[in-house]
Amino acid sequence: MSTLKAVRGTRDLLPPETALWNRIEAVARSVFERYNFGEIRTPVFEDTGLFARGVGEETDIVSKEMYTWEDRARAQSEKSQSLTLRPENTAGVVRAYIEHKLGETGQLQKLYYIGPQFRRERPQKGRYRQFSQIGAEVIGPVSAGSESPVRDAEVLEMLATLLDELGISGWTLKINSVGSASDRPAYIAKLKAALEPVVGQMCEDCQRRAVTNPLRVLDCKVPHDQPFIDALPKIADSLDEASRTHFAAVCAALDAAGVPYERDHRLVRGLDYYTRTTFEFTHGGLGAQNALLGGGRYDGLSEAIGGPKAPGIGFAMGEDRLVLTLQELDAAKAELADAYIAPLGEAQNPAALGLARELRRGGLRIELGDGSFRLKKSFEAADKVARTIVLFGENEAQSGILTVKNFSSGIQSKIARVELAAHLVAARTK
Numbered sequence: 445m446s447t448l449k450a451v452r453g454t455r456d457l458l459p460p461e462t463a464l465w466n467r468i469e470a471v472a473r474s475v476f477e478r479y480n481f482g483e484i485r486t487p488v489f490e491d492t493g494l495f496a497r498g499v500g501e502e503t504d505i506v507s508k509e510m511y512t513w514e515d516r517a518r519a520q521s522e523k524s525q526s527l528t529l530r531p532e533n534t535a536g537v538v539r540a541y542i543e544h545k546l547g548e549t550g551q552l553q554k555l556y557y558i559g560p561q562f563r564r565e566r567p568q569k570g571r572y573r574q575f576s577q578i579g580a581e582v583i584g585p586v587s588a589g590s591e592s593p594v595r596d597a598e599v600l601e602m603l604a605t606l607l608d609e610l611g612i613s614g615w616t617l618k619i620n621s622v623g624s625a626s627d628r629p630a631y632i633a634k635l636k637a638a639l640e641p642v643v644g645q646m647c648e649d650c651q652r653r654a655v656t657n658p659l660r661v662l663d664c665k666v667p668h669d670q671p672f673i674d675a676l677p678k679i680a681d682s683l684d685e686a687s688r689t690h691f692a693a694v695c696a697a698l699d700a701a702g703v704p705y706e707r708d709h710r711l712v713r714g715l716d717y718y719t720r721t722t723f724e725f726t727h728g729g730l731g732a733q734n735a736l737l738g739g740g741r742y743d744g745l746s747e748a749i750g751g752p753k754a755p756g757i758g759f760a761m762g763e764d765r766l767v768l769t770l771q772e773l774d775a776a777k778a779e780l781a782d783a784y785i786a787p788l789g790e791a792q793n794p795a796a797l798g799l800a801r802e803l804r805r806g807g808l809r810i811e812l813g814d815g816s817f818r819l820k821k822s823f824e825a826a827d828k829v830a831r832t833i834v835l836f837g838e839n840e841a842q843s844g845i846l847t848v849k850n851f852s853s854g855i856q857s858k859i860a861r862v863e864l865a866a867h868l869v870a871a872r873t874k
């Protein structure tokens with residue numbers, strides 16, 4: 445019989461890597477809480493129509509990447525229904541906003557989520573069929589200030605803080621404005637006119653996009669097409685007064701907060717309900733899949749899925765790509781245990797468990813050895829999983845003075861049991 449394996453594009457996450465995932469999530473939660481966001485958890489599958497309307501039939505996601513199935517009726521009274529594993533989470537959050545009438549509170553809703561998403565894409569480094577996103581949305585009635593550029597700037601500043609706290613250095617923030625439902629049609633007309641004489645020389649995808657969704661031509665990555673795209677009119681020159689003022693206010697707030705950014709005229713989203721600010725954070729360490737996160741304003745999304753007017757702004761970060769970046773930056777070292785306690789002889793096992801309990805309750809990360817191991821074996825085991833080894837024999841148990849060796853410095857010292865926890869905490873930064 446052939447052995448069963450995890451499905452293509454899915455992966456098992458094992459320790460020690462899962463510790464990095466947990467740390468990323470803990471840092472994200474702590475940042476979101478400081479910015480006064482609350483967590484939302486929506487179902488992993490939804491009615492297919494939600495994504496068709498909320499993400500858009502024209503997008504790669506909906507046109508070719510979704511896991512969709514017909515859920516059979518189980519009783520005569522039930523109808524069969526087309527269901528889809530969520531490929532992203534914004535549509536689900538906005539559906540929940542509408543379903544629970546959160547707009548009626550009159551308050552801005554600031555919601556974050558962490559969870560798996562599913563897209564049938566070609567698997568490669570940084571691109572999987574089940575992947576995890578960490579995202580947030582700020583959405584609410586206009587009277588609560590949901591259209592204000594200060595919200596855009598605050599979200600971007602929060603993301604800069606989050607990446608910094610995660611230890612991801614070297615990111616780039618790119619921003620643009622795609623205007624609104626009122627000024628974009630003029631730009632699209634200009635774009636179509638500019639594309640007409642040249643699109644025949646561009647890739648097949650661009651030839652199709654020039655007809656179905658010309659904005660998406662700006663997304664094209666084919667090298668041969670780049671000179672044509674660089675020569676196309678810029679959306680910045682077609683923004684109306686209100687969109688220009690909005691964008692200028694976002695930039696001014698970022699300048700004041702000291703968040704560095706670059707303007708990228710080609711950063712667009714193809715759908716009508718995406719408005720004004722769009723952004724992306726990239727990282728050089730990721731290679732071809734260099735986007736850490738993407739986001740923007742979606743002032744028309746709620747109405748597109750049957751809700752009240754509820755402007756919003758949000759983002760989704762690829763957690764898998766955060767992990768890859770941190771691994772590349774070698775931040776995984778932090779996941780070592782603070783100490784490995786090596787009982788010297790089996791008779792010391794019970795007392796060593798007592799010491800481990802004391803330290804663990806004090807918040808330290810402890811690996812407990814086994815007194816049946818020879819000293820050499822204990823040292824080898826400890827060196828793999830911990831920063832220090834604590835020797836615990838009969839003498840140590842009686843005197844309360846422990847022998848501690850730090851692996852990175854090579855220094856061996858005698859430490860009083862009452863001072864051990866503080867010593868181990870201090871050793872974390874050495």
Ligand code: ATP
Binds near residue numbers: 576735765
């Ligand atoms: P890409 O251009 O890389 O396909 P996208 O435009 O499809 O990205 P979004 O839908 O904006 O991406 O999703 C936000 C983030 O989620 C991306 O910036 C990326 O970090 C992550 N992401 C998207 N698709 C995948 C995937 N298949 N595997 C892992 N991470 C992903």
Ligand code: MG
Binds near residue numbers: 504
């Ligand atoms: Mg994609």
